[in-house]
Amino acid sequence: MFQFLKRDPVKKLRKAYDAKLEEAMHAQRNGDIRGYAMLTSEAEALWQQIEQLEKK
Template structure:
């Protein structure tokens, strides 16, 4: 009945994913490749969490 008020858990993760990619891009532009690699790895981890949630949602 109140499912319209439930927040979408993937929405928060997508924002986090986009922020990590943006931070990584800025680090890469500044020449900080180590930070870029760490942020990219975190973004990929977040993306895999999103895929898991979406797979559960589609079932």
């Protein structure tokens, strides 16, 4: 009945995914290639979670 009051977990994960990609971009621009690689892999993990939730 109150389904519209529940928060969308995919929306939250997408926001975190976008933030990680932006952090990775800044790390790459500053020359921190290792930081870029770590942040990109974290973003990929978030993307996998998003895809799993969207399949349900």
